[in-house]
Amino acid sequence: MTIPWNRRYAQRMQGVSSSVIRELLKLTQQPDIISFAGGLPAPEIFPVAKFETAAMRVLQEHGAQALQYSPTEGYPPLRQLIADKMRRYGIDATPDNVLITSGSQQALDLIGKVMVNPGDQILTESPTYLGALQAWKAYQAEFVTAPIDANGLCIGDLFEEALRAGPKFMYILPNFQNPSGVTLSMERRLKLVQIADQYGIPIIEDDPYGDLRFEGEHLPPLLALDWQLQASRREAKNGDGLTFGDVIYLGTFSKTLAPGLRLGWIMAPTAVIKKCVTAKQGADLHTSSLTQMIGYEVARDGFLEEHQQVIRRVYRERRDIMLAAMEKYFPPGVQWTHPQGGLFLWVTLPEGLEATAVLEKAIANKVAFVPGTAFYPHDNQGRNTGRFNFSNANPEQIETGIRRLGAVLAKATSALESGPTLELA
Amino acid sequence: MTIPWNRRYAQRMQGVSSSVIRELLKLTQQPDIISFAGGLPAPEIFPVAKFETAAMRVLQEHGAQALQYSPTEGYPPLRQLIADKMRRYGIDATPDNVLITSGSQQALDLIGKVMVNPGDQILTESPTYLGALQAWKAYQAEFVTAPIDANGLCIGDLFEEALRAGPKFMYILPNFQNPSGVTLSMERRLKLVQIADQYGIPIIEDDPYGDLRFEGEHLPPLLALDWQLQASRREAKNGDGLTFGDVIYLGTFSKTLAPGLRLGWIMAPTAVIKKCVTAKQGADLHTSSLTQMIGYEVARDGFLEEHQQVIRRVYRERRDIMLAAMEKYFPPGVQWTHPQGGLFLWVTLPEGLEATAVLEKAIANKVAFVPGTAFYPHDNQGRNTGRFNFSNANPEQIETGIRRLGAVLAKATSALESGPTLELA
Structure with a gap:
């Protein structure tokens, strides 16, 4: 008796499809395509020599430990390093507030597993990181959204309306947001932690790019601002002892050391960490x-901070080249964001131009990006938008790729102006 | 407004508690305890030098690739190596039938995510691997069980009754089962794949220890026997082309190379692999x-098979020492299994003796094991049983630890005989 496998799958998988990004990554493996589609760091500045030294040291000095099972919570010195990193914001974090995860993607999965019942609402920025949508759809989450502008999440009527839907938590990327590249202003950060506290809605703060600011002032994480809010309240009550409030902070070494390690972390109240450990x-x-152990050995003694300077310098140059090339080659009517850091910028095409159709032509012309629809939890949004990665391609490729796209877009926009049907041929 | 975190957790986490094994592993970190509790390989035979060479080679020759994002499916040469490994059973497996997982535990988690709806029944051996129970409880699975004896799963009335409960799948550890150490006989393997096929119930075959047989004849995996069954049926129908049937096979390098790598795999029909990739x-x-890449570099060119010989020699010696010590020190009325491979054996105490109470006394005497109750999906079963690991402690520690336990057990059994109350003091 043979029952087809597709009749055996769980209901939770019905809403989950293979990520557009991952499918596109396959396309970009064609060697002659210039891809702005992935979210890949620049491989040529991976500190490979440092990794060689670290790997040898770990295996020679602690070989048996590095190859053996280890505690779920994570390698204690690495947890300490992360706690120390966050203490610069005045947060009294200890290693007990840190869980090491298999990349930040696992942090999203564990948060979903621990907190989301089927049908629970999650409030996200619109657009938002598609990996989070994918992780949480598998727990049958529903999504309510709030718009973003050049200063990040808009904390206006639409946001308050979304809050009144009673979401389980809100998911915020405050720095150089994936996909848009925009950063939440200081004023809005303060307002956000206050309003989250007022409604009693936790914040999942995802901050993979915070250390990659090229210009402007570094802004404190929501976790730190919430800590200050809790502190002032305790003082007012003459309470003693501080605890974390309602912000869970997600960090990663994928963008500052190397994604191939799969090292991320959750910083949260110890009770939440314990629940995530069980999961x-x-x-x-x-x-x-x-x-x-290798990641710790590479990051320690200030190397992480030192290496971030290299990354910032290289990515800043690439961003500048991409912005200049867009200015030079993109036709009028196309707009894009000017991120102050991170890996991505966001392009808005003239109304009526389909990014997916543009992508098809782009691939035929050996250049790629991600259509924006992938980053919205609901269908048929952002159809004239796209995400562009500027960290992975080298300066020459960026110039060439944007020039190719400029030609594709010029044809598309003139076709758009000349008639109601979108004919790119 | 502060809402306590414990009112925010998802329902699915209510049935999941922190694993007894993991909590016990913490205990065993006390340096003077001899622990038979964990499932840890012998660290002194990790091929550390081989790992050093492999790590250097990977980083020097393919540094950028090793530190970069890579496809979800896994590193192609490693998938090929695994497909080749399984082809020796006459299975026409390709890399497309292989998904690399972050340890075999992730394979269990992905299977749960992809296949289990809340309330679905899973048929397990009783006792069974507790990590599987933990993974699937998080998807709100229910469990039906079938007993095992010295020849593995008993395929009798109780088993057929469990099948009629309509389980989503059955979970079988055919070789040197964790926790019992017993092996499913050839006769029962053939019967099992036939009956599974007859009822249309898939088998999840978990085989972490199959390559660690010390004596007796190596038996083919259920996957291979099911393949033969499908093949004979196709021949009868004059059908062409073979496919996988209803067995999903889980493997791992944790017991044959090193668990610290977190490398396991799922072998399944391509449609199932695709679904698991999405998850x-x-x-x-x-x-x-x-x-x-390091794991592949170490395993390739026959080193995996070569190193397994070392492991088998060392574990066989340790098993023999543990069996001899039990014979020598354990009081009459205590029984234990004689595994032909693997890492574990199973002890049954006289009826009425509580393994948990014995463990408390044991820890006071600086020796530890896992009470058997942890390995049953339902409460209050196997209260007079325990799992003993013989791979991690060295020969001297095994002798000493079993002697200490013998003394604890002698007191306990004589107390048991002298009266109805269990007084171990």
Whole structure:
């Protein structure tokens, strides 16, 4: 008796489809395509020599430990390093507030597993990181959204309306947001933690790019602002002892060291960490002992901060080249964001121009980006938008790729002006 | 407004508690305890030098690739190596039938995510691997069980009754089962794949220890027997082309190379692999590129098979020492299994003796094991049983630890005989 496998799958998988990005990554493996589609760091500045030294040191001095099972919570020195990193914001974080995850993607999965019942609402920015949507759709979450502008999340009527839907939590990328590249202003950060506290809605703060600011003033994470809010309240009550409030902070080494390690972390109240540890036991027992120890060995003694300077310099140059090339080659009516850091910028095409149709032509012309629709939780939004990555391609490729796209867009926009049907041929 | 975190957790986490094994592993970190509790390989035979060479080679020759994002499916040469490994059973497996997972535990999690609806029944051996129970409880699975004896799963009335409960799948560890150490006989393997086919119930075959047989004849995996069954049926129908049937096979390098890598795999029909890939994208994007490439570099060119010989020799010696020590020190009325491979054996105490109470006394005497109740999906079963690991402690520690336990058990059994109350003091 043979029952087809597709009749055996769980209901939760019905809403989950293979990520557009991952499918596009396959396309970009064609060697002659210039791809702005992925979210890949620049491989030529990976500190490979440093990794060689670190790997040798870890294996020679702690080989048995690096190859053995290890605690689910993570490698203690790495947890300490992360706690120390966050203490610069005046947060009294300890290693007990840190869970090492198999990349930040696992942090999103664990948050979903621990907190989301089927049908629960999650409030996201619109657009938002599609990996989060994918992770949480598997727990049958629903989504309510609030718009963003050049200063990040708009904390206006639409946002308050979304809050009144009673979301389980809100998901915010405050720095150089994926996909838009915009950054939440200081004024809005303060307002956001206050309003989240007022409604009693936790914030999941996802901050993969915060250390990659090229210009302007570094802004404190929401976690730190919430901590200050809790502190002032305790003082007013003459309370003693501080605790974390309602912000869970997600960090990663994928953009500052190397994504191939799969090292991220959750910083949260110890009770939440414990719950996530239980979930992680069932998910993968623990993150690789070897990559945790190598990652720690590379990051320690200030190398992480030192290396971030290299990344910032290189990505800033690439962003500038992309912005200049867009200015030069893109036809009038096309707009784009000017991110102050990170890996991405966001392009808005003239109304009526379909980014997916443009992508098809683009691929035929050996250049790629991600159509914006992938980053919206609901269908048929942002059809004239796209995400462009500027970290992975080198300066020459960026210039060439944007020039090619400029030609595709020029044809498309003139076709758009000349008639109601979109004919790109 | 502060809402306590414990009112925000998802319902699915209510049935999931932190694993007894993981909590016990913490206990065993006390340096003077001899622990038979964990499932840890012998660290002194990790091929550390081989890992050093492999890590250097991977970083020097393919550094950028090893540190970069990589496809969710896994590192192609590693998938090929695994497909080749399974082809020795006459299965026409290709890399497309293989998904690399972050340890075998992630395979269990992905299977749960992809296949289990809340309330779905899963048929397990009783006792069974507790990590599987933990993974699937998070998807709100229910469990039906069938007993095992010295020849593995009993395929009798109780088993057929469990099948008639209509389980989503059955979960079988055919070789040197965790926790019992017993192996499913050839006769029962053949019967099992036939009956599974007859009822149309898929088998999840978990085989972490199959390559660690010390004595007796190596038996083919259920996957291979099911393949033969499908093949004979196709021949009868004059059909062409073979496909996988209803067995999903889980493997791992944790017991044959090193658990600290977190490298496991799922072998399944391509449609199932694709579904699991989608789930894995949301779970952790992909398994560490670095550990996959290092793992492949170590395993290739026959080293895996060569190293397994070392492991088998060492574990066989340790098993023999544990069996001899039990014979020597354990009081009459205590029974234990004689595994032909793997890492574990199973002890049954006289009826009425509580393994948990014995463990407390044991820890006071600086020796530990896992009470058997942890390995049953339902409460209050196997209260007089325990799992003993013989791979991690060295020969001297095994002798000493079993002697200490013998003394504890002698007191306990004589107390049991002298009266109805269990007084171990």
